[in-house]
Amino acid sequence: MHTGFYLRSLLFVFIASQFQASLCITAQPEPRWWKGNLHTHSLWSDGDDYPEMIMDWYKSRGYHFAVLSDHNVIQIGERWSGVASNAGKADAYEKYVAKWGADWVDTRVQEGKLQVRLKPLSEYRPLFDETGRFLIVQSEEVTDRYLTAPIHINVTHPQQTLKPQGGDSVLEVMQNNIDAILAQREATGQPMMPHLNHPNFGWAVTAEEFMQLKGEQFFEVYNGHPSVRNEGDETHASLERFWDIVLTWRLGVLDLPVMYGIATDDAHNYHDEAIGKSNPGRGWVVVRSRYLTPEHLIRAMEVGDFYASSGVVINEISHDVKGIELSIEQTSDEHYTTYFIGTRKDFDPAHEPYRAGNGDPVRVTHRYSDSIGTVLAEVDGISPSYTYQGDEIYVRAKVVSSKSMINPYKEGEVECAWIQPIVLKQH
Ligand SMILES: [Zn+2]
Ligand SMILES: [Zn+2]
Numbered sequence: 001m002h003t004g005f006y007l008r009s010l011l012f013v014f015i016a017s018q019f020q021a022s023l024c025i026t027a028q029p030e031p032r033w034w035k036g037n038l039h040t041h042s043l044w045s046d047g048d049d050y051p052e053m054i055m056d057w058y059k060s061r062g063y064h065f066a067v068l069s070d071h072n073v074i075q076i077g078e079r080w081s082g083v084a085s086n087a088g089k090a091d092a093y094e095k096y097v098a099k100w101g102a103d104w105v106d107t108r109v110q111e112g113k114l115q116v117r118l119k120p121l122s123e124y125r126p127l128f129d130e131t132g133r134f135l136i137v138q139s140e141e142v143t144d145r146y147l148t149a150p151i152h153i154n155v156t157h158p159q160q161t162l163k164p165q166g167g168d169s170v171l172e173v174m175q176n177n178i179d180a181i182l183a184q185r186e187a188t189g190q191p192m193m194p195h196l197n198h199p200n201f202g203w204a205v206t207a208e209e210f211m212q213l214k215g216e217q218f219f220e221v222y223n224g225h226p227s228v229r230n231e232g233d234e235t236h237a238s239l240e241r242f243w244d245i246v247l248t249w250r251l252g253v254l255d256l257p258v259m260y261g262i263a264t265d266d267a268h269n270y271h272d273e274a275i276g277k278s279n280p281g282r283g284w285v286v287v288r289s290r291y292l293t294p295e296h297l298i299r300a301m302e303v304g305d306f307y308a309s310s311g312v313v314i315n316e317i318s319h320d321v322k323g324i325e326l327s328i329e330q331t332s333d334e335h336y337t338t339y340f341i342g343t344r345k346d347f348d349p350a351h352e353p354y355r356a357g358n359g360d361p362v363r364v365t366h367r368y369s370d371s372i373g374t375v376l377a378e379v380d381g382i383s384p385s386y387t388y389q390g391d392e393i394y395v396r397a398k399v400v401s402s403k404s405m406i407n408p409y410k411e412g413e414v415e416c417a418w419i420q421p422i423v424l425k426q427h
Contacts, residue, residue, distance in 0.1 A: 028290050029290050029291070030290070031288050031289055031290050031300075031305075032288065032289075032290075033286045033287070033288055034064040034065060034286065034287050034288075034289065034292055034297065035062065035063050035064050035065075035284055035285075035286050036063055036064055036065035036066055036067075036135075036137075036284060036285060036286075036287065036297070037058060037063060037065075037066050037067065037264060037265050037280070037283075037284045037285075038067055038069070038137075038139070038154060038156055038195065038262060038264050038285060039067070039069050039139075039141065039154055039197060039220070039223070039264035039265060039266045040054065040066065040067065040068055040069060040264075040265050040266065040267045040280060041068065041069070041070055041071070041141075041266070041267065041268045042054050042068045042070060042075075042118075043081050043086050043087065043088060043092075043118055044068065044070040044073055044075055044079060044118055045070035045071040045072075045073060045141075046070075046071065046087060046268055047068075047070070047087065047267065047268045047269075047270070048086075048087035048088040048089075048092060048268060048269055048270055048271060049088050049092050049096075049270035049271070050088070050092065050096045050116070050118065050119075051068055051075065051118065051119055051121070051124050052096070052099075052100060052119065052124050052127060053092075053095065053096060053099065053270065054066075054068060054267075054270060054280070055068075055124065055127070055128045055136060056099070056128075057270065057280055058280065059128055059134045061281065063134070063284070064133065064134060064135065064292055065134065065135040065136070065137055065292065065297065066134075066136060066137075067136070067137045067138070067139035067156060068121075068136075068139060069139035069140055069141040069154050069156075070140065070141065071141050071143040072140065072141070072142065072143050072161070072162075072163070072164060073140065073161060074121075074138055074139070074140045074158060074160070074161050075118075075119075075120045075121040075138070076120050076121070076122070076161075077120060078117065078120075079117070079118040079120075080108065080110075080115040080116070080117055080118070081115060081116050081117075081118050082113055082114070082115050083113075083114040083115065083116055084113060084114070085113075087268075088270075088271070091271060092270075092271065093114075093116065095271075096116070106119075121136065121138060131292070132291075132292055133292070134292075135292050135293065135294070137156055137157050137294050137297070138156075138157055138158060138159075138294075139154060139155065139156050139157070139158070140154070140155050140158055140161060140162060141153075141154050141197065142154070142155060142162050142163075142164055142177050142180075142181070143164060144164035144165065144166060144173050144177055145164075145173070146167065146168075146169060146170045146172075146173045148202065149170050149202055149203070149204035149205070150201055150202040150204050151170065151173045151174055151177070151204055151205065152196075152197040152198065152201070153174065153177045153178065153181070153194050153195070153196055153197065154194065154195050154197055155181045155192055155193070155194050156192060156193045156194075156195070156294070156298065157190065157191060157192040157193070157294040157298060158181070158184060158190075158192050159184065159188045159190045159192070160184060160188075162177070162180055162181060162184065163180075164177065165177045165179075165180050169209075170204065170205060170206075170209050171209045171212055171213070174196065174205070174209070174210070174213055174216070175213060175214065177194070178194050178213060178214070178215045178216050179215065181194045182194075182215050191294065191295050191298045191299065192298070193217070193218065193298050193301065193302065194215075194216055194218070195216075195217075195218035195219060195220065195262060196210065196213075196216065196218070196219040196220065197219075197220050197223065197264075197266070198220055198223045198225065198228035198229075198230075198266065199219060199220070199239060199242060200228060200229040200230065200232060200236060200239060200242075201223075201225075201227065201228040201229065203229075203236055203364065206363060206364060206365045206366075207237060207241075207242045207245040207246050207249075207365040207366070208365065208366060210242070210246055210259075211245070211246045211249040211250055211254065211256070212254070212256075214256070216259070217257065217258070217259060217260055217301075217302060218259070218260050218261075218262055218301070219239075219243075219246075219259060219260075219261060219262070220239075220261070220262055220263070220264055220266075220283075221239045221240065221243055221261030221262065221263065221308060221418055222239070222261075222262075222263035222264070222283045222308060222310055222416070222418070223263070223264050223265075223266045223283060224263075224264065224265045224266055224267065224278065224279070224280075224281075224282025224283045224310075224409055225265075225266040225267075225268070225278040225409065226275070226276050226277070226278060226409040226410060227278075228266070235354060235362070235364055236364050236365065237364070237365040239261075240341075240373070240398070241365070241373060242365060243259065243261055243373075243396075244341065244343065244372050244373025245365065245366075245368055245372055245373070246259050247259060247343070247373075247393075247394050247396075247421055248343040248347060248372045248373070248393060248394075251393050251394055251423055251425075252343065252345070252347070252393045253349070258304070258394070258420075258421055258423050259421075260301070260304055260306075260420050260421070261308055261396075261418050261420070262285050262306075262308050263282075263283030263284055263285060263308035263309055263310055263418065264283050264284070264285075265278075265279070265280045265281065265282050265283055265284070266278060267279055267280040267281075267282075273407050274407075275408060275409065275410055275411060276409075278409075279407055279409075281406070281407060282310060282405065282407065282408070282409060283308065283309070283310050284308070284309055284310075285301070285306050285307070285308050285309070286306060286307055286308075286309060286313075286314070287300050287301055287305065287306040288300055288305045288306060289305070304420040304421070306420065307417055307418060307419050307420065308417065308418040309415075309416070309417045309418070310405060310413070310415055310416050310417075311401060311403065311405055311406075311414075311415025311416065311417075312328065312329075312336070312399050312400075312401050312415050312416055312417035313328070313329035313331070313417075314326060314327065314328055314329070314399070314417055314419070315327040315328070315329050317419060319422050321388075322387055322388060323385055323386050323387040323388050324340070324385065324386050324395060324397065324419070324422060325383070325384075325385040325386075326338060326383070326384050326385070326397065326399070326419065327382065327383055328382040328383070328384070328399060328417075329382075330382050331403075332403075334401050334402045334403035334415075335380065335381075335401075335402045336380065336381065336382055336384075336399055336400070336401055336402075337378060337379070337380055337399070337400050338378070338379045338380075338384035338397055338398070338399045338400075339375050339377075339378055339397065339398045339399075339400070340375070340376045340377040340378075340379070340384075340386040340395055340396075340397050341373055341374065341375055341376065341395070341396050341397065341398060342373075342374065342376050342392040342393065342394050342395040342396065342421075343371065343372050343373060343374065343392070343393045343394065344371065344374070344389075344391045344392055344393065345391050345392075345393055345425060346371075346391065347369070347371040347372055347393075348369035348371045348372075349369075350368075350369055351366040351367060351368045351369075352366055352367045353366050353367075354366065354367060376389075376392065376395065384397070384399075388424060391425075392424050392425065393423070393424060393425050394421040394422060394423050394424060394425075395421065395422050395424065396418070396419055396420065396421035396422070397418075397419035398416060398417070398418055398419070399416060399417040399418075399419070400414060400415075400416050401414055401415040401416065402414065403415045
């Protein structure tokens with residue numbers, strides 16, 4: 001080898017190694033997937049177990065983050081719970097003492113009744129938080145209503161308790177609560193994200209109401225509680241249909257931002273796993289970010305860098321100007337069907353209210369044409385892809401596995417994943 005070339009090569013290797021060394025100091029880890037649940041209850045409201053027991057459930061099953069989103073409370077300050085009168089009763093108490101020891105469990109007797117002090121998050125967080133492995137995020141389910149319609153909005157990572165704001169219509173109650181959350185975010189500088197819970201619970205929210213909301217980017221397309229009616233019924237739209245109507249109108253008509261779908265547990269029952277119980281482990285999100293911190297998770301979710309799941313694992317989601325491609329993890333001999341769903345620019349915008357027998361319109365999501373939320377393609381296998389035709393407003397994907405859920409909320413549920421919509425064309 002020519003000596004000059006050799007020396008130049010050596011110099012290049014030296015400089016490159018120095019450059020790499022300096023990069024090592026500042027290099028960021030590659031983005032990766034983090035699995036978490038954004039909606040669950042404890043004895044701080046109407047769940048039937050102690051916070052430490054629930055966090056142990058999630059962490060020991062491989063989750064990377066979890067919240068306890070109790071009704072109208074964040075877990076700060078002193079709170080005592082009657083062993084005989086709380087939702088967990090003596091059974092939960094005995095398991096709690098057996099797991100954590102009598103020294104950890106704080107009790108007192110008031111008027112002859114045994115009470116347990118519920119630990120605030122600041123006290124039990126050190127038992128679980130582990131950098132790059134597990135993170136508890138502060139949360140609250142802001143629990144409001146308009147007349148008979150329960151309107152529940154989760155806030156992930158609040159700094160202070162948010163009080164339900166009320167209002168004179170379903171839309172106003174939602175908007176007032178979203179505005180209060182965003183005002184706290186603005187005032188504190190702390191990233192926090194609202195999401196609308198279970199729109200079909202109590203048939204609370206119609207697509208026409210939800211599509212108008214400002215400052216909201218997320219709703220639960222799947223909630224594992226057995227009473228929340230994800231599938232709708234003959235009169236009420238399913239949440240899949242609800243999502244497509246909302247996306248089409250926001251992006252194609254109202255000039256509002258995209259809406260992302262999340263899956264959650266909304267667990268209340270931790271002692272018996274069965275159909276009809278609201279158990280943990282049914283719905284979650286998987287978020288792609290470099291770091292496991294509330295700030296990074298929220299930032300990733302706000303740009304749609306996540307998917308929702310009730311069992312299906314997605315290894316890779318890639319999209320470019322031409323189309324979308326997924327890589328699904330094969331776990332055993334199950335098979336997968338992926339539905340690419342969207343609305344084309346020339347959709348039929350006609351819609352009609354649903355009318356009762358006497359002809360009066362009923363406050364439910366309107367009837368829309370089949371051109372909204374069309375199945376653009378149905379693809380079998382673990383590497384489905386879709387090439388844009390150029391006339392779609394948005395494209396999202398739903399992956400359906402042939403595998404039954406381990407603990408479904410109703411008979412016949414199979415594992416699914418919901419891939420976030422890609423916006424192709426605003427009106
Ligand atoms: Zn709720
Ligand atoms: Zn809830």
